[in-house]
Amino acid sequence: MPRPDRPMRLRRTSALRGLVRETRLSPADLVLPLFVKDGDGLRDEITSMPGVYQLSVDEAVREAARAGRLGVSGVLLFGIPQHKDAEGSAATADDEAVQRAVRAIKAEVPDLAVVTDVCLCEYTDHGHCGFLGTDGALELESSLPQHVAAAVSHARAGADLVAPSSMIDGVVGAIRDGLDAAGFGHVGIFSYAVKYASAFYGPFRDAADSAPVFGDRRGHQMDPANAREALREAALDVDEGADLLMVKPALSYLDVIWRVREAFPDRPLGAYHVSGEYAMLKAAAERGWIDERRAALEALTSIKRAGADIVITYYATEAAEWLSEGGPKG
Template sequence: MASAFVNVPCNVGAIKGLDSQTYVGLKPSLNQQFNCVMPKIMANPRRVLVVRASERRSEPIPKMGLTDEECEAAVVAGNVPEAPPVPPKSAAPAGTPVVPSLPLNRRPRRNRKSPAMRASFQETNLSPANFVYPLFIHEGEEDTPIGAMPGCFRLGWRHGLMEEVIMLGCFRMTILLLSKDPFPVCCSTESEGNLLQVVKARDVGVNSVVLFPKVPDGLKSPTGDEAYNDNGLVPRTIRLLKDKFPDLVIYTDVALDPYSSDGHDGIVREDGVIMNDETVHQLCKQAVSQARAGADVVSPSDMMDGRVGAIRAALDAEGFQHVSIMSYTAKYASSFYGPFREALDSNPRFGDKKTYQMNPANHREALVEAREDESEGADILLVKPGLPYLDIIRLLRDSSPLPIAAYQVSGEYSMIKAGAVLKMIDEERVMMESLMCLRRAGADIILTYFARQAARVLSGEKRS
């Protein structure tokens, strides 16, 4: 097809978002002569084309009205549209030495030079789906603040008047209706405190909780029989939550310390020895009671030998093959648990827990525990505490095909909160970095009191 060359005046915008104030040394283009190549078959070959550069960066440059063939023909003829000049090399500060470039074949900083590139090559990602939100519960009607854990409460089992929570989608809670009308008799034990915390957590994508009960002293005993009461605090709470949120994943704690008058995770003999097999017998009944109430995952945190296999057999015998076991595989006798014990009033009445919890100095022993738990039927292996034991998380991640959990314990939480109050650290950034470190070390899920707060950050919610 023959073409005719026609000289027509036109204002050509250089590029979207370009202005002379942004780019130093660039002058606006006015009345440039642009040789447009136009086919002879066009009905009106002497078209005047005017293109005005956008005045704001967000405004698109108006189209010239040319066909693809006309634009290509113009470029072939040498009439290339104007583009911004190559940006000048940024000047170094005065006094910077002039040196030859290092002969490096690889410069890792190239993949870190912009936010977009850093995001492209990020190896570890963090999501609210990775969080399990611990909830402290008690029999009272008020939410009681926990002094050593700012922002955490013992949540009341009965109080408030929540009538209905409407769910839209699987993980998002969108509407909360409150009413002054009393509940029907069958719903009179529903707890606004517990439910409201779950609503707030699920509203930002957290769909897993783990329950820890503060049991009245009058129900505690040397053998912890309240642990397997089907109408006890934990089974009642499970039934309540499952009734309101059927898809909520509920983890439970399997151990006797909240129910023991001695404050230990097992039955204590009169000479102070923690009895292993007798304790495991009680734990099996506790796990079955929790499964019967609707628990999705039972989590033995007691560190008794052989309890995973015994609990698996007990669950299967009662028809709960679908209930998972998250074993506290490497639970260390740590000093980071102090605030938690205040929350549950579960300090041991005497002695310590070093005969059943692991020695913080030991690394290889974690492999022994992990192999036993795997062989006995554990579904998830947990390391506690989290951040001080990143090497143990990585050890289990590299040696086991099972999902790995990490517990960012109360001491870790409280130290970050305290450091923020003293303005020594940026709470939000340290919180997110600590959680990312747990994920990077190999944790698939993280039990953390920051779950709701961190999920809000991940959802893009601005700081208050």
Template sequence: MLTKRPRRLRANSIIRDMIRETHISMDDIIYPLFIVEGENIKREIGSMKGNYHFSIDRLEEEIKELVELGVKSVILFGIPNEKDCCGSEAYAENGIVQKAIRKIKEVSKEIYVVTDVCMCEYTSHGHCGILTEEGYVDNDKTLEYLSKIAVSHAEAGADMVAPSDMMDGRIGAMREALDKSGFVTVPIMAYSAKYASAFYGPFREAADSAPAFGDRKTYQMDPANILEGVREVELDIEEGADIVMVKPALAYLDVIRKVKDTYNIPIAAYNVSGEYSMIKLAVEQGLLNESAIMESLISIKRAGADIIITYFAKDLARMLKENK
């Protein structure tokens, strides 16, 4: 006679909900926004259906919609009109991100603003730092510029900065610069284990950030390495990171779990553009049910992420309201 019947606890939705082990809510979610110069621009990004480039004057309607949906946090990516070898628009007082921060804070005090700190969108060569004459990213010289960007974002009103460059020592340099400038309460969410992934493809179009030559394998990580990712996380924690991040998410669930099991610190995971676009396209083509969106996000939470940066934020908000 059977005495162990796990199906007893699957008999209806009430008991299934009661024993559910992994939960996701809008408290866990950060939504990426792409900001461009110009006026009256709300332009869909071709490779990322449902996501847009916004000019500053169109941000108000978007922020109000996000508040209504229950989205509580955004991460900003700026696309300037002018680029140069040192990405000077990234730390300009009236740079695109700085203006966007001020506009969002003017529209709503409810939205928590995180800013991506990097140089690839702002440099004429598309790399994440200052280049040597040989075309190699000069790590230590780049730290000075990254720190200036972080401070300028904090001065504009950013709630948190998130360096994505993968330079050695940038968390320590940034923490020191923020503290010296009086921003001791501004946290750092470090892109700690950021892999040189093929899943960033659609983002390159969205942020106009593809490198003009070469690739980013000298600073982003080899997708084959998990222990290297753990070492990178440890270094960022030692340097003062408040939150560490694994990027991408779905193809690196094992890395998320390893970091979760190793360190007692909040963990973010970036559900990147390629992961988004694959699932979005499959749902639109009828190859997958929309529930695949929720299932994929739950898998990231189940792996150990406390925070998920995802382009599915609006879809998730709607699904949670509909109790899907």
């Protein structure tokens, strides 16, 4: 008669659980988003994202250096300009906060990967991701050159990767051609290949001051009900020259992360643990409803377990500290 299988034997102690753990989360898997703006010594906390700040460049460098010391692999930079207009012209200026932050971080922490978000929504006075026609609709073709100019400006500042996030058709190919033509063939593209029109972006729009003045982005971001379409979007971006792919948001789309991982096994895959997902954990922890440390590490581990190689998260620095202390307690 066969002996009964006893999986609990391997759960009896922390050492045994660690020995047979299938998914391992480490600081090196993490990327920290930072919001940068003009000024000096500024750390303006974002009300809807406790522990996250709008930072002047000098403070962003300090945050990046701290993340690097803890083993975090990279930072993702978003800019908050002083001037906005209909074309988002500040996005392409070499002296804007993002470009200055890239130079400063690469000088201070040269081994840290610096990724820059490439989109116009933070820079336009209407809050949309490109140029608008007279009917108020997003104009695809006319918006692409401005995205390219912003990406080239970031590359000139020293960015390792540029990350186009608008989900506008053809933006990855246009940026690849533009980078190559400008002599930046070595700069990679971390594409927001699968970005859903999600309700979980609300706190980010507070942080980046990027909420649309009218309408929404459902005309160019993906319908949350669609999963097969994700593979089509990812394939298009790979064909256009994307070096890394991203799924955004993460927790509500673990199945999509898994599908993209299975379809593109050799392509580095990131997932963005977005502002609303972060804020929900923070709010529940503040009320004593959850153990924040355990819940956050469980959430981040689930993203990696679903197939992500890279997890972009506002918890990156905290998680790196917790992991260095031995992971979740209890």
